[in-house]
Amino acid sequence: MRIVVTGRSGQVTRALQDRAGEQLEVVAVGRPEFDLGAQLDPTALFERLRPDVIVNAAAYTAVDKAEDDRDAALAINSFGAGLAARAAARIGAPIIQLSTDYVFDGAASRPYTEDDPTAPINFYGRSKLAGEAAVRVATSNHVILRTSWVYAPEGHNFLRTMLRLAGDRDEIRVVADQHGTPTSALDLAAAIERVAGNLVAHPDEPSLRGLFHLTNSGATTWAGFAAEIFAMSAARGGPCARVIPIAASDYPTPARRPMRSQLDNAKIAQSHGVRLSDWREALQTVMERLASNSEFNLCIRAGLPQPFEKLEARKR
């Protein structure tokens, strides 16, 4: 199977590339020849690459920046997604569109299902929701996959931000009243491969198409996620800091974030046979991967920026 994935070095793109092997070919397309913001029709590019499935993973993902950079966020996340989906339809390939828990307002008291009404409270969420609609209009041969709190050993994510901040701080204040589910890009890529395989194997099966929620299982808060990151990092001699739980109201940001955005994963388990592990288990795997890369080890070996010393001091 050949997957064409959009975005050059995004977390999901890289995780898919890592899975490439005999059964799976992964071709990443990105700027400049594939630019979701430039409103260029990618039909000819897709035609040339002859994918079995297209994964639109490219997006404007800077949540706070999107509040002030609305034209770009909308161009990429909405119009761009529509262009990619129309091109997919023209070449007869299914498209898997990535979307987000931030399409919800977070006021629910239980995990959101695919039937629950959306009501984004920030512009990133609005632009991604408009992207879902654009894909739906362009082709019925789609899967819209809403996920949340994605992290990976590489790229821009909360895990790496926390480890970096722990490099020069003993304490980090982290929001403890926003609930959701951290999701490993590695697990997400495995699931995408499975879903793509199902779409190819059953080109006319409607139950495999449409809207699905997919995250690791369980839930926590950003503070809970940070605490687990540091516990696992400390166990490997990596950077760690004390997490000071705070209210979101004490951490002002340009964009509001949902208070509860856990997603119910029952539908994709039923239709595609995909079920992801508990978020802590997934985090272990990513931490192992991270600990084996040079950056993490360098930090330990050089004793810089003293994560190890801090840890030793605490043990004494």
Ligand SMILES: NC(=O)C1=CN([C@@H]2O[C@H](COP(=O)(O)OP(=O)(O)OC[C@H]3O[C@@H](n4cnc5c(N)ncnc54)[C@H](OP(=O)(O)O)[C@@H]3O)[C@@H](O)[C@H]2O)C=CC1
């Ligand atoms: N990160 C998260 O927490 C979550 C992400 N999602 C969704 O999952 C998908 C994948 O996210 P993730 O892998 O984390 O994304 P990243 O933030 O890691 O990467 C974004 C990707 O989008 C590409 N990109 C940005 N602008 C353009 C453009 N104008 N034209 C072409 N490519 C562009 C970037 O390209 P380049 O490599 O060239 O910089 C990069 O590859 C996105 O649709 C996102 O909305 C959903 C829920 C949570």
Ligand SMILES: Cc1cn([C@H]2C[C@H](O)[C@@H](COP(=O)(O)OP(=O)(O)O[C@H]3O[C@@H](C)C(=O)[C@@H](O)[C@H]3O)O2)c(=O)[nH]c1=O
């Ligand atoms: C860096 C930092 C953040 N925070 C808070 C701010 C915010 O409420 C929360 C998460 O902040 P971030 O900016 O890392 O995460 P954010 O960009 O909101 O992450 C979102 O990205 C998009 C792309 C998605 O689709 C969502 O699913 C979600 O993953 O943590 C702290 O409390 N302390 C800190 O030191």
Ligand SMILES: [Mg+2]
């Ligand atoms: Mg962010």
